[in-house]
Amino acid sequence: MTATPLYGKELAAAIRAETAERAAILATSGRPPKLAVVVATDDESSAWYVRSIAKAAGQTGITCDIVDLGPDADAEAIVARLRGLSADDTVHGVLLQTPLPGGAALQDLASAIAFGKDVDGANPLSLGRLAAGLPAHPPATAEAVVAILDHYGIELAGRRVAVVGRSTVVGKPAAHLLLDRNATVTVCHSRTTDLATVTSTADVVVAAVGRPGLITADHVRPGAVVVDVGTNPTPDGGLTGDADAASLAGRAGALTPVPGGVGPVTTALLLRHTVAAATAR
Amino acid sequence: MTATPLYGKELAAAIRAETAERAAILATSGRPPKLAVVVATDDESSAWYVRSIAKAAGQTGITCDIVDLGPDADAEAIVARLRGLSADDTVHGVLLQTPLPGGAALQDLASAIAFGKDVDGANPLSLGRLAAGLPAHPPATAEAVVAILDHYGIELAGRRVAVVGRSTVVGKPAAHLLLDRNATVTVCHSRTTDLATVTSTADVVVAAVGRPGLITADHVRPGAVVVDVGTNPTPDGGLTGDADAASLAGRAGALTPVPGGVGPVTTALLLRHTVAAATAR
Known part of the structure; x- marks a missing residue:
């Protein structure tokens, strides 16, 4: 027996193609989709991942703002920024990248991401709704x-x-x-x-x-x-x-x-x- | 082998004794604890359970208001009542009894229970916080x-x-x-x-x-x-x-x-x- 490789490329391409079509429609109707990624680390693999998101977003017609608060940002500053982005009508998705400074837990800070913009399901409300079988971004x-x-x-x-x-x-x-x-x-x-x-x-x-x-x-x-x-x-x-x-x-x-x-x-x-x-x- | 019975009586009595002490302190300081149980069913075993809660609450020094909306209450009426109780400063705990009319799901309606008063952990936010290891009433x-x-x-x-x-x-x-x-x-x-x-x-x-x-x-x-x-x-x-x-x-x-x-x-x-x-x- 040889384990069959289950590649993600084809599925990812299909999802991105469909997403790009929907992004184009939004852009034409004056609502270009925007994702904000909040980063507060100088971790290299994190930086690699954020760059790959930004690149994929760009290719899909989604603006990606990388909000780099630096590795010394405190929890209050991060929460304040998440609240600000949650209140910003031009931003549709908010992602808080890990690791976080000072051992802060993602789920502690992510409560500050508005539920509707919590596109990576980090707000405990998203997890609870997911567990309860209610609509939420997983x-x-x-x-x-x-x-x-x-x-x-x-x-x-x-x-x-x-x-x-x-x-x-x-x-x-x-x-x-x-x-x-x-x-x-x-x-x-x-x-x-x-x-x-x-x-x-x-x-x-x-x-x-x-x-x-x-x-x-x-x-x-x-x-x-x-x-x-x-x-x-x-x-x-x-x-x-x-x-x-x-x-x-x-x-x-x-x-x-x-x-x-x-x-x-x-x-x-x-x-x-x-x-x-x-x-x- | 004979299965040892694990009775709940002793543990329940200990929890209730400690709770009664704390309830008495709250009452003396002018904040008598109150639980509101919202009922919208004529299910008999549900009625039995609600009566047993009310009795136990009374014995523990907790006021228990049974808010019976009747088996024909619609979801809007239930939600409105849960919101009202959530906003009522004299009510500290809100419980929505099941079954619910018209096949409504508890987790759908329980979002209307304020998180701090969600003493039976029915609001999906409570479940999510529990899952995330954050403080919540389970x-x-x-x-x-x-x-x-x-x-x-x-x-x-x-x-x-x-x-x-x-x-x-x-x-x-x-x-x-x-x-x-x-x-x-x-x-x-x-x-x-x-x-x-x-x-x-x-x-x-x-x-x-x-x-x-x-x-x-x-x-x-x-x-x-x-x-x-x-x-x-x-x-x-x-x-x-x-x-x-x-x-x-x-x-x-x-x-x-x-x-x-x-x-x-x-x-x-x-x-x-x-x-x-x-x-x-």
């Missing part, structure tokens, strides 16, 4: 997990899914989206006893912990689908995932590559949310 | 699950817990509270394939579906702890749980009885939340 990464599985026709209803990682931005919202699709969902984390035993019962394993190569052949049953959400920087300036692709190659049925799997879909969904937010106004 | 039933396990010294960290039921009021918030306690949590539901296989891997099974006797000896490993959240009315006017106690007796290690397990703890926690909300003002 975090783009969590939504990308389900979108890429759908794209490849991987059934979720009645299947067992192990989500490894319980972050507020990925693991928890992904669990809710998967539950909503009628999967039986287990959330594993750093305190899970005998992780491999737990994940080996799953048809689909979602790796979202930020530990390079954590998920190996020992962690999955033969033929399982692995969705790798990890984006860990490598010494040579590249990215590597949470899954050990070499180890999984002979055991998993399918695997999303890093880079080139979940990542491009995430960016495309973020843009789609921005256009949806601009349309809803 | 739904009392979900919190009671963890409280009763704690009371009996049942370890959760690193243990496997199966939550059967994915409701917004119990299953999902309970899953978050259990995750927060470092359990590895699986959420099962009506679409779960081979439920017994899934639940049999768990150290603790939380039954929260509303199907009498669903969880039997076949569903648990020997010695497992079963927390029964079910409150299904019986023909003779009593209550029965989601667990089949007779079947489990020889296999489970411990079981919360229905009635007398989770129920009394739920009511006590609701009163504690009301006093906390009154104190926070």
Whole structure:
């Protein structure tokens, strides 16, 4: 068996094409969509990600303002800026980039992002509405997990899914989206006893912990689908995932590559949310 | 083996005693705590539950206003009343009783309950904050699950817990509270394939579906702890749980009885939340 690579490129391109059409319509009607990305870090992989969003936005006809507050910005300054952008009628989507200075938690500050502009589902109200089955923008990464599985026709209803990682931005919202699709969902984390035993019962394993190569052949049953959400920087300036692709190659049925799997879909969904937010106004 | 009964009475009494003390202090300082329960149903088991809350509130020094809008109330009228109570300075806790008329969903209407008065965690903002690890009142039933396990010294960290039921009021918030306690949590539901296989891997099974006797000896490993959240009315006017106690007796290690397990703890926690909300003002 060789694990089939589940590339995100084709799906991302389709989402971006549809989004670009809608962005063009908005622009013609005098409402050009705009995304504001608030940055308060000099973290390199964060900067790389923000640049990639800005580039993709530009190609899609969405203005992307990068609001760089610098790595020494305090929580009050960040919250004030989020409030300001939330009140700015020309801005339709607001994204607060992590990491944040002084160990501030995203979910603490993101309450200051207006619900309607919370295009990356960081405001706890978005998470709560998502969990309650009410309309909300899901975090783009969590939504990308389900979108890429759908794209490849991987059934979720009645299947067992192990989500490894319980972050507020990925693991928890992904669990809710998967539950909503009628999967039986287990959330594993750093305190899970005998992780491999737990994940080996799953048809689909979602790796979202930020530990390079954590998920190996020992962690999955033969033929399982692995969705790798990890984006860990490598010494040579590249990215590597949470899954050990070499180890999984002979055991998993399918695997999303890093880079080139979940990542491009995430960016495309973020843009789609921005256009949806601009349309809803 | 005989499953040890995990009664809620002692824990509920302790919570209520502490809550009564705090209620008395509030009353002396001119801020007598008040809970408003909005009812829009003539469902009998609902009426029974509301009466039991009112009685317990009275015994604890909390005023309980039952606001009965009748089974024909429409969503607008309910929302308007929830807004009114949220704006009323003499009311500290607001509870919207289910079932709701016309198939309205609790989470839709409960957004109208002010976050600070949302003593049963029904507003999606409360659920989102709970999921994000931020302060919020959890739904009392979900919190009671963890409280009763704690009371009996049942370890959760690193243990496997199966939550059967994915409701917004119990299953999902309970899953978050259990995750927060470092359990590895699986959420099962009506679409779960081979439920017994899934639940049999768990150290603790939380039954929260509303199907009498669903969880039997076949569903648990020997010695497992079963927390029964079910409150299904019986023909003779009593209550029965989601667990089949007779079947489990020889296999489970411990079981919360229905009635007398989770129920009394739920009511006590609701009163504690009301006093906390009154104190926070």
